[in-house]
Amino acid sequence: MEKMWVFKCQRCGCDYQEVYDPKAALRERSCPQCRSNSVRPLHDVDSTKRQAKG
Amino acid sequence: MMDAGRHPLIKLMSYSEIEDVNGYVGNFKVTVRKKARYVDETVCNSCGECEKVCPAIHPDEFQMGLATRKAVHLPFPQAVPSAYLINMENCLGTNPIACGKCAEVCEKNAINYDMQDEIVVLDIGAIVVATGIDVYDPTQQDEYGYTRFQNVITSMEFERLICAGGPTVGHLVRPGDHTTPLRIGFIQCVGSRSLRDGAGFCSNICCMNTVKDTLLIRDHYPDAECSVFYIDIRAFGKGFEDLYDKSREAGVKYIRGIPGEITEDPATGNLRMVVENTTTRSIEEHEFDMIVLSVGVRPRADGGDIRRHLTLSQTSDGFLMEAHPKLKPVDAPTRGVYIAGCAEAPKDVKESVTQASAAAARAGVLLNAGKVTVEAITCTIDNDLCHGCGACEKVCPYGAITVDKGAKTAAVVEAACAGCGTCGSACRFDAITMRHFTDAQIVAQVDALLAERQSGKVIVFACNWCSYAGGDTAGTSRMLYPASNRLIRTMCSGRISEEFVLRAFRKGAPIVLVSGCHFADCHYIDANRQTVKRVYRLWKQLEKLGIRTERLQLEWISAAEGPKFQKTMREMEELRAQVTQEEIDHTVKVLTEQFEKRRLKKVRS
């Protein structure tokens, strides 16, 4: 299912959020700050919130 | 169409759909669903008596809903075969037969309510995909009031109104009150060149269509005034500029500016708009009897089915992608499949005919040769090593591999294999060899590059078609980039296995870059999606091993992107300079331990 995920740019180091579904067809992504394609999906935003609460 | 219908060697299957396609070049098995027409096309002489008595009346799709048709109808006047069909969704009912009037009057006894869809399997050597386009529906652009205001119509509806075979027999009337409009406005680029409306592309045909329409109006109705609101007029084809000049000379006003909103005078049905004329830099008010929205085109909504059946890829716009934009413009990436017409991109009749002729010729060349020559870069499978796991079959973009799970073997159809190497990277048992891009050959390159001064080098895996060619573009354009970047070429980034990347790190590489084609440009349909999945897995693995994930980089560089190649190489050098010798030593140690562990495990098993 598509969810908001936290991505980390492996080039400039910035974190940003983008819609992502690990099971759906991939699409080309790039860092909003440096335009690099080395962007890594870390976890969905909800799981971050849960972690913060827990 | 009629010539094709009459040709003894052409089998026309209208009112049919492709259900499935199997096989490969020269040996396709195509399953076709021939939909039931409920009228025997071999008997029907299209006398039209059935239509006269049919009581079920529905909007006529061919006339854009501006006229009606019956449940039993001829799809359009020049339809081939010239035979009626019954739309069962519109028919009053056949089970039990509620009406039966058409059958009663048919002297040829062509009506058969019990007719069923027929499944036909065809042996096909080559396939030409010419599935066309959809037209943009401007209802969603509410500011233009299409469907709210009767006298706002689309260019497609205008086409029917001005056509001698149309609902008004070619008399131009506005739908609101059936009077002849004498002030007509055309708005260009409705649904084109606008990302807001979901299409950044130019629809290619609308400008000249409007120019033609204005000339028709001025010719048939000399008192009628036409105004065209545009962003820019794209009259690029042979004779197009002349036609545009003629339209202007005929008194058609061309106003550079797109109105924001249309309002209607409820009393008269006339339409008003305010527009900024960007040539005169003034705000203008206009009133028209009728407004024509020059609507753009869209890739077919049901195009996904044919793409899946034939393992085709699409551009970011959603149109079918050709094997090579310059050298193979009508070949699909799947061998034996060709593309023609608007399925590939929006184009006019002349271009479509040119492309269709080229596609037919390409198919003819293939079939006449009777055999195909494949490049010697396809894969081979060693069934002594194969475990029949199916990983290769899953990732092959061409469906060229079939796995027999029972026998634990796999087989490749070499005529269908394009040599991307994705299967070779997916195989965990070393059962697949990519000719000329074998594991041993690639590993030897990695080892040779990292034989000395490892900390001063960046290992760059580059795909043949895009990123490596991007490097060539940078080189031929004399764009300097740091010499620390050492390139290893593979046909596709899908060939770059996790092992190659880990080996580079194990041999002391400070930075590894995996580069390939942009998603829309992948020369192996979608093989580079596997690259992304692999890089994601590698980042996870590196993180687990305590290795900085930033040391593995990913970049899509096209053949034309010399500057991007240069920029990326410079960035790689910057990243390389940040990696310390201690970090490299730690990585080598960790990965060597992991490698030894795995090796021992393999030996024991």
Ligand SMILES: [Zn+2]
């Ligand atoms: Zn970035």
